[in-house]
Every structure is written in C-alpha cells, then in structure tokens.
Amino acid sequence: MGGAMIDLFRPFAIGGLEMPNRFVRSATTSAYADERGVVRPEMVRRYEELARGKIGLIVKGHLYVDRKGKAHAGMAGASDDAHVPGLAQITAAVHREGGRIVAQINHGGCEAEAGERMGPSDFRTTTWSARAMDGGEIRDVIRAFGEAARRCRDAGFDGVQIHAAHGYLVSQFLSKLVNRRTDEWGGSLTDRMRLLREIYLEMRARLGDHVPIAVKLNCDDFSPDGFTVAEATAVAGELSRLGVDLIEVSGGGLGEEARLRTRARADDPALAEASFAGHCARIREATGSTPLALVDGLTSLTGIQAVVDQGLADLVSLSRPFIREPDLVSKLAAGQPEATCTRCDGCFDTFGVVMLRCVLDEPL
DSSP states (O other): OOOSOOOTTSOEEETTEEESSSEEEOOOOOSOBOTTSOBOHHHHHHHHHHHHTTOSEEEEEEEESSGGGOOSTTOOBOSSGGGHHHHHHHHHHHHHTTOOEEEEEEOOGGGOSSSSOEESSOEEOSSOEEEEOOHHHHHHHHHHHHHHHHHHHHTTOSEEEEEEOTTSHHHHHHOTTTOOOOSTTSSSHHHHTHHHHHHHHHHHHHHOTTSOEEEEEESOOOSTTSOOHHHHHHHHHHHHHHTOSEEEEEOOOTTOOGGGGGGGOOSOGGGTTOTTHHHHHHHHHHHTTSOEEEESSOOBHHHHHHHHHTTSOSEEEESHHHHHOTTHHHHHHTTOOBOOOOOOOTTBOTTSOBOSSOTTTSOO
16 A cells, blocks of 8 residues: 555546546435425535535435435435436536535435334344334335436436445344344345345446446444444455445444444554544455545545555545535645534534534534
8 A cells, every 4th residue: 555645636537437536525414305305405505515615526415215214304315206306406506516426325224214113133222123124125125226226317416325334224234233134134244235235236237337336334333243344344345346336434333332433443643533544444455446435534634645645545535524614625725734624513413413514603
C-alpha cells in the first residue's frame, strides 16, 4: 500500500460512471417524505444543494423496498411506481447541477417502523423482536429489491446501493447473532450471505451490466456474537467476484457494544480519524481492484488523504460534515483544512433520524 500522493479532486470511475472527484456523500436518512413515502419539495432542495457543492457522488438516504420494511416515519419509498415521479425530481435537480447520485435501497426487517416485524429468526430482546420469515417471504423481499432497483433506474438515478449494514434486514441475515436458521438461508457464512448474493443477482438481471450496483457493508457489528471482520472480508471478496461496482465499508449492527468499536481502528496515527481503518485494510486485501469507499470519523483533508494514499480505500464517504457544509468539497479544494462539523449529533432528532440540517446553524 501507499505511494505518491493521489489527487482527491480528479475524476474517478466506478463501473461506467465517472465521478468528478473522490468524495462521496454517504447515505443519510431523513424524515422529508409524506405518509405515502413520496418525497416532499424540501428533500429535493437539499439534494440540489449537495450537488451544487461539487460532491463526487451522492448516495440518496435509504428508500424502503416494501412498506413492511419501512424503518421510520418520513422515510421515502421505492416500493411503488407512484414513488418514481418524486424521486425523479431529485435526480433531475442533481443532474442540473452536474452531480452524480445513486439510490440506497433497504428493508428494515426487525428494525421496521411498525406492524409485524420479521427477520431471519424468531428473536426477542428488551428493545426489539421479530418473527422468522418463511422461504416465500424471503423470495418476495429479493423481488422487491429488484423492482425497487428498476424504479430507481427509471427515476434517473446513476446507480443503486444495497444497504447491507447497520442492523437492517440484509445485515440481520449476515449476523450469526440474529440469524439462527438451519435451512439454506442460515448457518454457515455462505448461507447467511445468500440473501445479499441473491438480491445482487436479481438487481443485476434487471439493471444490466451498465448500471453501477454498490453495497454498503459492515466491517464488524461490534457485537460479541455478531458479524465479524473475518466474515466481512469473506463477504466482500465474494461481492468482488460477483462484480459489485463499489463496496462502502461501514460498521455497527444489532447487539453492538460501543467498547468493541476500538478493534476496528488502525495503529497508524495518520489514520486515527478513520473509525474503521484497521478493518478496511483487511477487507482491501480480499477485494482486489473493486473500488472501496470508507466512512465514519473523517473530517480533515490530511486524514482523508492518508486513507486514499495508503490504499485503504479509493473513495472517502462523509455524512454529517456535508449536513453543515454541503459545499465542503469546494472549500477543501480551495484550502480549508477540515470540516467545521463538531460531531455533536445535534442533527439527529429524538428518534435517531438525521434531519439534514445542522442545529448549530439552523435550529430544529
């Protein structure tokens, strides 16, 4: 790893999509959709502002593929053709500003907002519960991801990202803590990753080879008994073999214990900002030439540069810094040394939903 300093502000391509630079706005959820899951004008304006800030690639906050998988109030959907016109307003606004945008699609599983929550296995704790899905329901979810991906393409998105992190349904299937099945969808890692693999293949069949498909993947659930970095490395290697165009490395899932997050850090002080740098280096070894993006913790140009120069990732993903400064890329290019985001988490409401505005500058 390592070598000459890489110019972060030069173009980079994933699949057939050329980005103007190596900065990614990581998917950031919001509550700017109506009760039908249709986006409201405020959401369109926010994404237009992000595109005007010259971010290389914007990932739209997660869209539910099935109403039963809606994760929270105000979440936008891609589960019905009626959702397409509103989503098309977002892509049109981004493209008018010269931006690139992909849609993150998701199913909440046992993290769904209401109703009969379902997941890989019957499971109950003090904070969440689920009933086990049957084989037909699993196949329905796979089809729902494929149909949602098609709608996103029809709405003008430049690609689609599968949300396989942060304790939502695909992440639940990957976790041996949550997935206790003994059929073809559970047990070995090969079977626990089957849902993710089948979703990707379903989407690829519908979208063709020319539309980029990305995956957001945990490097670690940070649970004593959950998805581990060794497993993440194996899954990332399989995704690379299948032809996924981009893997975004993140972390944290059901059963997470904050004290365990330190195990993902790198020993190199130059990488101290990047929460998952140590784990990302291991994943990189298994993914070959497949582009990687790394998210969480990065705020300074020096820290961002170190991640790319040392070869941990090709792209850097940020979320909260772009809430306060949607024009951060332009500012960094002009010499600003770091984001002004203080990571105070004031952009989250009481339900944990990011509101896409900074409480320091624009009180909620």
